Amino acid sequence: MPSKPVLWNFFRSSASWRVRIALALKEIEYEYKIVNLLTGEQLSEEFTKLNSKQEIPILEIDGLHLTQSLPIIEYLDETRPQEPRLIPKDPVIRCKARAIAEIINSGIQPYQNTNVLKRLVAEIGEEKKNEWLKHYLTKGFRAIESALIQSSGKYCVGDCLTIADLCLVPQVYSAHRFNVSLQDFPTILRVNAELEKIPAFQKSHAHAQIDTPDEFKGK
Template sequence: MQTEKPILYNYFRSSSSWRVRIALELKKIDYEYKPISLIKDGGEQYSEEYTKINPKQEVPALYIDGQLLLQSLPIIEYLDETRPNEYELLPKDPAKRAKARMIAEIINSGMQPFQNLNVIRRVAKETQSEDKKQEWIKFYLTKGFKAVEDILKDTSGKYCIDNQITIADLCLVPQVYSAKRFNIDMIGFPNVKRVNEELEKVPEFVRAHAHHQIDTPQELKEN
């Protein structure tokens, strides 16, 4: 099936890019990393060249099996369906699959859109206020973490769903990192915190971390 090396168009700090990097690591897929800076020159995702590749002008985009796939969750489901290995990113039990997808979706559609760089720039511009922007981010991230925490109380073991790494975990780690950047108080979310700390130790999660990519700025790189 796989003749060419897959290409991941992504950005070190983009949380949805990061989710796909973890999936590629867990699935042991060798891929070409093409950095698309969301900052440089007003955003390289708007360049003519990248717009031809991905008209939605967003990262991530994964070129694999002769086609370009967009949207992190569908990409992860595709990798799980076409590259079965010891990491099954969706549990076998339908109720647990649903719970894993619920956590992933609360983060993907209930939190990430509201911290998206373009969205928060727009909020800051329209309100003419950095404080309003910060309030906006805090409101949606806190709301989302409350919902995730509430599910984790019932579902979590070592990871979000029992002791199996799932699509929910791939979303959780980048989201907690973003929350720290935006100074969100995590004290009310002990299960989120605990699971995140466990996941941060997993070698595949370490390799996919925002601070360990070729486009990570020198000052953020960890040894």
């Protein structure tokens, strides 16, 4: 009997959240390993042995040790080809989905990493950090809105779930968390509202995890 997959993650980590959604959509049960980013557990010697870049998520599955959320999602989709297929077969649709995912993954999310924000506070202060963060997140959301106007149906790309949708929901949450207004991005808000109706997305939400602080649960 194969061992249950293990996911090292943190309730509010957007990269971890993407993988949780993929696991839920594919109906894969897994062991939830908490890595508390707020207390710096990712910087410990023990965790560094698991990932030298000191980042989550890490997924142990099929005897493999996988890192980086988008490759993990692709691996799950290729090895568990049941619906929904998160990496579209059609090359045009696939390209659109990956482009939106990468706008978020490489064009927005790095600006809000815990290590980056701590460094910014130390060097320019809390107020300037917030201005800096608002500028780059808003710029990224502007790019997403433009892409979704061209590609969206019910979801980010047409009416089928893709890797783009798994990236969008955690990023919208982060915008609210950092007080970045999305009022100028109605397409993003519309698609996000549809995605939040899906049980797998609800199950994977930051406020529904075993390490979610009590003050966030049920919100």
